[in-house]
Amino acid sequence: MDIFGVPSQALMAQLMIGLVNGSFYAVLSLGLAIIFGMLHVINFTHGAMFMLGALLSWAGLYYFNLNYWVMLLLAPVVVGVFGIVLERLFLRRIYKLDYLYGLLLTLGLTLVIEGVVRSIFGVSGKPYGPAPISGVTDLGFLIIPNYRLWVIAASLTACVLTWYGIERTRLGGYLRAATENPKLVETFGINVPVLISLTFGFGVALAAFAGVLAAPIMQVSALTGQTMIVIVFAVVVIGGMGSIAGTIVTGVALGLVEALTKVYYPPASSMVMFLVMVLVLLVRPNGLFGGKE
């Protein structure tokens, strides 16, 4: 059966890839949005943190014989701690300045991180080897590798848990309140500077988690994060900063849009995001789910 001239099997396969990419976009943009809400820093290092997660997962396997599942837990912790160190050493000093300084600082940090990784590992992609979950599942309309199903499930679980943590727990309440008015939250006896460090650490840990998930299906290299960060910025701009759920939905939806474009008009597939971004900004300058800020 054809759908607009494309075999449905091929369409479904692309949509599945779109869903996988969309899951990555969702996890990454979620971290980015949380960090921006709390720190008011547009975190350019997010792509590099994603790359570090993927690279750590690869390095853990080949140098330390730590398997995928260990690294899935360990890499986010390592990257999260690294993020907290960066926040304490550098980011903390620029909160009072214009947004632009945060962008410049994190861009600089990104170049340093990528440069170091590049000089150690080179720029050629590192093949991960066989995916940790093998086999395929026949969904009737589509045959899909089990690992990709796992990626989708794990990403969405991470998103839902993050949403729950922010919207339904006490710590999340502090976070939401501190996003609105950090000084006042501090007058309640809450250690806001530590809350800010933890937020940044958690945000980049999410990126690293996505990186580990991506390692077996993408070539890991020093530049892995660069393509990702540009797309994820577009996702965050399109979704707006207003809502956690909105960010997740936007991420997944844009993965699907990208996949559909790949099927019907491949030359536009790498720019369709930005076309959507321009259109959304024309109609809703604060993004689809954006608040008033």
Next chain:
Amino acid sequence: MNTTSQPPVLAVNGLEAWYGESHILQGVDFEVHSGEVVTLLGRNGSGRTTTLKALLGLTDRRSGSVRLFGEEVISLDTYRIARLGVGYCPEERGIFSSLSCEENLRLPPLHRGKAPGLSMDEVYRLFPNLEERKRSPGTALSGGEQQMLALARILRTGSRLLLLDEISEGLAPVIVQTLGEAIKELRQRGYTILLVEQNFHFSSALSDRLLFMESGRIIETLNPDELDDNTDRVIRMLSV
């Protein structure tokens, strides 16, 4: 009311504070004793709000001495000062729009190692409106309800010193009366309260002492029963 044996709950000496280059407080001195209600009065820009903020370390820079419950806090971080048992209700009320009324109320953590404050039941008895509006988003409440919420929020934590900035401002008389009753009840329960007020009648009915500020200093201290003899001076100190 003054108990000389105990150290004052709050002792401020030579407090100076800055916002950027602006030197707002130019040497503020006063004490508040346990169980007292004291009001800072003065014109706009005389430094009353800044005094409250400087006590909590919310100004850009500050110097001098602030002793809370006998402990020097001039170089402590805001959250550490708060944990000594200070509750702050800002002029803009600071109700969080992403939290419901009840979440706002439950947000401030209870101070560890301090006697507990009011229970939720007691808070709701004091401000029945808040119980009815439990699930509403914080900023969907009326101005009066938001003010009650901002005050109620700091009563649960075990804070013994309350810093309340302009709680009667812009509210209907019936709400101002409710807030006045609440202050009286809190005073009976032994809370120590420092008010910043524009509403002279509201505050003089509630306070043990009135401190008048001008140009970042305290220029006069009066008891409420001295007011009648000083009407002219009071009017001069408060009129624009």
